[in-house]
Amino acid sequence: MARQRIATLLTDFGTRDPYVAEMKGTILQICPEATLVDVTHDIAPHDVLGAAFTLAQVAPRFPQGTVHVVVVDPGVGTHRAILALQYGGQRFICPDNGVITFIAQRFDIESLFSVQNARYFAPDEASQTFQGRDIFAPAAAHLLNGIPISRLGEQPAKPMLLDIPQPEGDERSIRGEIIYVDRFGNLISNIPESMLRQRWPRLEAMTVTCGGKETGPLRPAYGYAGDEAPMSLINSMKLLEVAVNCQRACDVFGAGIGAPILVTDAGRE
Amino acid sequence: MARQRIATLLTDFGTRDPYVAEMKGTILQICPEATLVDVTHDIAPHDVLGAAFTLAQVAPRFPQGTVHVVVVDPGVGTHRAILALQYGGQRFICPDNGVITFIAQRFDIESLFSVQNARYFAPDEASQTFQGRDIFAPAAAHLLNGIPISRLGEQPAKPMLLDIPQPEGDERSIRGEIIYVDRFGNLISNIPESMLRQRWPRLEAMTVTCGGKETGPLRPAYGYAGDEAPMSLINSMKLLEVAVNCQRACDVFGAGIGAPILVTDAGRE
Amino acid sequence: MARQRIATLLTDFGTRDPYVAEMKGTILQICPEATLVDVTHDIAPHDVLGAAFTLAQVAPRFPQGTVHVVVVDPGVGTHRAILALQYGGQRFICPDNGVITFIAQRFDIESLFSVQNARYFAPDEASQTFQGRDIFAPAAAHLLNGIPISRLGEQPAKPMLLDIPQPEGDERSIRGEIIYVDRFGNLISNIPESMLRQRWPRLEAMTVTCGGKETGPLRPAYGYAGDEAPMSLINSMKLLEVAVNCQRACDVFGAGIGAPILVTDAGRE
Numbered sequence: 001m002a003r004q005r006i007a008t009l010l011t012d013f014g015t016r017d018p019y020v021a022e023m024k025g026t027i028l029q030i031c032p033e034a035t036l037v038d039v040t041h042d043i044a045p046h047d048v049l050g051a052a053f054t055l056a057q058v059a060p061r062f063p064q065g066t067v068h069v070v071v072v073d074p075g076v077g078t079h080r081a082i083l084a085l086q087y088g089g090q091r092f093i094c095p096d097n098g099v100i101t102f103i104a105q106r107f108d109i110e111s112l113f114s115v116q117n118a119r120y121f122a123p124d125e126a127s128q129t130f131q132g133r134d135i136f137a138p139a140a141a142h143l144l145n146g147i148p149i150s151r152l153g154e155q156p157a158k159p160m161l162l163d164i165p166q167p168e169g170d171e172r173s174i175r176g177e178i179i180y181v182d183r184f185g186n187l188i189s190n191i192p193e194s195m196l197r198q199r200w201p202r203l204e205a206m207t208v209t210c211g212g213k214e215t216g217p218l219r220p221a222y223g224y225a226g227d228e229a230p231m232s233l234i235n236s237m238k239l240l241e242v243a244v245n246c247q248r249a250c251d252v253f254g255a256g257i258g259a260p261i262l263v264t265d266a267g268r269e
Numbered sequence: 270m271a272r273q274r275i276a277t278l279l280t281d282f283g284t285r286d287p288y289v290a291e292m293k294g295t296i297l298q299i300c301p302e303a304t305l306v307d308v309t310h311d312i313a314p315h316d317v318l319g320a321a322f323t324l325a326q327v328a329p330r331f332p333q334g335t336v337h338v339v340v341v342d343p344g345v346g347t348h349r350a351i352l353a354l355q356y357g358g359q360r361f362i363c364p365d366n367g368v369i370t371f372i373a374q375r376f377d378i379e380s381l382f383s384v385q386n387a388r389y390f391a392p393d394e395a396s397q398t399f400q401g402r403d404i405f406a407p408a409a410a411h412l413l414n415g416i417p418i419s420r421l422g423e424q425p426a427k428p429m430l431l432d433i434p435q436p437e438g439d440e441r442s443i444r445g446e447i448i449y450v451d452r453f454g455n456l457i458s459n460i461p462e463s464m465l466r467q468r469w470p471r472l473e474a475m476t477v478t479c480g481g482k483e484t485g486p487l488r489p490a491y492g493y494a495g496d497e498a499p500m501s502l503i504n505s506m507k508l509l510e511v512a513v514n515c516q517r518a519c520d521v522f523g524a525g526i527g528a529p530i531l532v533t534d535a536g537r538e
Numbered sequence: 539m540a541r542q543r544i545a546t547l548l549t550d551f552g553t554r555d556p557y558v559a560e561m562k563g564t565i566l567q568i569c570p571e572a573t574l575v576d577v578t579h580d581i582a583p584h585d586v587l588g589a590a591f592t593l594a595q596v597a598p599r600f601p602q603g604t605v606h607v608v609v610v611d612p613g614v615g616t617h618r619a620i621l622a623l624q625y626g627g628q629r630f631i632c633p634d635n636g637v638i639t640f641i642a643q644r645f646d647i648e649s650l651f652s653v654q655n656a657r658y659f660a661p662d663e664a665s666q667t668f669q670g671r672d673i674f675a676p677a678a679a680h681l682l683n684g685i686p687i688s689r690l691g692e693q694p695a696k697p698m699l700l701d702i703p704q705p706e707g708d709e710r711s712i713r714g715e716i717i718y719v720d721r722f723g724n725l726i727s728n729i730p731e732s733m734l735r736q737r738w739p740r741l742e743a744m745t746v747t748c749g750g751k752e753t754g755p756l757r758p759a760y761g762y763a764g765d766e767a768p769m770s771l772i773n774s775m776k777l778l779e780v781a782v783n784c785q786r787a788c789d790v791f792g793a794g795i796g797a798p799i800l801v802t803d804a805g806r807e
Binding site: 035040 | 551552553554555556557558559560562563564566567570571574583584612613614615616618665666667668671672
């Protein structure tokens with residue numbers, strides 16, 4: 001556990017309304033020493049898959065014991081559970097809607113509890129419309145203050161996981177799809193570097209096709225291609241990515257989330 | 270007073286210009302231990318009412334002694350006063366333009382001073398165009414450092430308050446209006462739960478009409494209505510709100526700030 | 539050096555992707571006590587000039603010893619150097635692409651090193667596509683932890699500086715240009731107050747023309763002009779600025795970055 005008491009927040013609340021600050025005030029009221037870090041509040045409303053992807057990129061970078069609070073929660077106030085989990089030394093408070101999926105693929109589960117114990121809710125009556133403030137935030141703050149995660153509630157069987165698209169390979173090719181488009185318009189696929197290296201150990205002599213268009217050669221970094229030249233690369237998440245230097249690949253390739261991406265031997269179709 | 274030295278910032282500066290960070294640097298130069306929390310910087314330029322609403326939702330959630338710095342200030346550099354106030358154990362540095370209105374409705378005033386003492390301004394000559402950086406931020410930092418609020422200046426008679434719309438009821442109905450539209454397009458009215466409960470103790474058998482259109486039944490939470498079903502609910506601010514699950518109520522109802530909202534007995538017009 | 543360990547972040551990453559939080563997690567993993575401040579992440583993609591301007595406004599406001607991390611870096615992963623610099627008691631980790639230009643104009647250089655020592659990179663293999671996370675952030679965190687800046691690498695000859703437009707004056711006029719347009723649409727020029735005062739000691743009897751249109755008189759602050767009245771003023775950066783109270787000057791004057799601004803004696807052309 002880190003000496004510092006760090007909590008991150010990942011929501012679809014945007015940043016212009018009072019909601020995020022209400023959560024932060026609630027955490028600081030219970031744990032005034034907390035260090036609060038915004039992951040992002042600009043997840044598209046109710047985009048559980050986007051939140052799951054973002055969480056898996058970010059959480060492992062933090063010190064052990066950090067509490068990651070995720071409120072992308074279309075089912076707020078219904079009977080879906082609120083979970084407290086631990087994977088890879090990181091702690092999570094999130095709705096049981098699959099937002100933990102990519103984390104659960106990469107790490108073994110270390111703790112799993114429902115957040116039910118009203119003793120650790122906000123001191124006022126908890127609203128049913130803003131459980132992020134009235135349940136998630138206080139639970140996170142109490143974890144930062146050192147209560148054992150097991151105090152929060154019962155142990156459910158297992159967290160809900162999303163059925164996410166997996167890349168597939170045969171002797172001729174690997175087929176995947178775009179799972180995230182970032183602010184720069186870069187197209188991030190679900191094909192990991194490790195899967196590519198099984199077939200092309202030095203990542204050479206591959207042809208990458210996205211949205212029916214070839215990307216040009218694999219580059220070590222964005223700046224290695226000329227301006228407006230399409231390229232593919234292994235990105236900082238160790239995933240195959242399609243990019244265009246100084247342009248939006250999503251526009252150039254006419255591709256977005258769900259678009260197919262195909263890797264073949266160079267020269268083959 | 271909290272052990273931690275917490276300041277919040279609420280402005281209409283946006284987040285792409287240097288202004289917010291100039292304020293934060295100024296605070297940290299005077300009080301390096303400060304914990305800084307952004308409420309929002311996306312208040313519409315000069316929207317004092319929106320800032321007042323946001324401040325009242327957020328400030329009471331913070332630990333006692335927090336200093337809330339509000340710079341939504343169309344009159345910057347003119348003769349409007351800058352105030353240091355305390356309500357409900359929370360401290361505020363803000364222009365005397367009514368941004369404290371909703372806080373003043375909910376809490377008794379505990380302190381009221383003008384911020385005039387140049388000893389607590391920025392060390393360089395204070396600009397007349399960016400008093401947020403040169404007066405508000407240093408005053409807040411000195412409060413965090415423990416100076417008594419009375420050192421900042423004289424005691425004015427009373428803060429300016431906005432003339433805000435109040436809901437009205439007769440034996441047949443309650444009439445209010447929409448005072449805030451959030452990022453999700455939810456329409457938040459000025460009708461408090463407590464006023465509704467005086468007439469409908471269990472919040473049943475009410476009909477809510479907004480923009481000339483009925484909302485459907487009062488729901489305990491967003492997720493209880495079907496997708497795209499309009500609803501009304503008591504929100505986390507304990508105000509009557511009109512929402513549409515997974516859609517923007519402001520578009521569906523063709524309503525915005527100032528739109529009338531009417532509550533009647535179910536079955537009556 | 540401040541007791542607090544403060545790092546600021548200035549990037550063109552936006553706030554909706556995982557990238558900023560990955561950097562923050564990386565810093566906190568190495569220096570859990572760090573106080574992290576966002577300058578902005580909304581620099582236009584690859585706008586080195588805008589980042590340079592913003593950095594120079596913000597950095598001098600922070601406590602001595604603060605580490606400012608700048609990742610606006612079109613050349614990421616190519617052979618451009620990464621620099622660790624000190625000017626005016628402030629420390630900087632940035633690409634060697636001119637982003638330090640305005641700081642270098644205002645302060646004498648105190649330290650200059652390349653960031654090359656892989657011992658201070660991220661513990662995993664550093665990616666070539668996200669050096670902000672894998673090199674800049676760890677180097678900053680190690681500086682916060684107290685390593686001498688000279689440990690990071692070799693001393694290069696000098697940092698690259700941008701060739702930025704300078705205002706010019708003759709006996710009749712001063713000619714400059716707009717170098718920044720802020721969120722409010724205010725037009726900020728490269729003409730410093732000090733240059734104006736050499737000719738007009740009390741800043742009177744000047745005529746300011748921008749985009750071919752006169753601005754009206756110099757005002758002490760925005761609120762001194764009537765609504766929708768154009769004005770010029772000396773802004774909080776001590777630069778000549780063109781503004782329109784409650785309107786966007788960039789629209790009213792049809793002017794943007796690079797637009798000429800002319801100051802003459804009132805009455806002269």
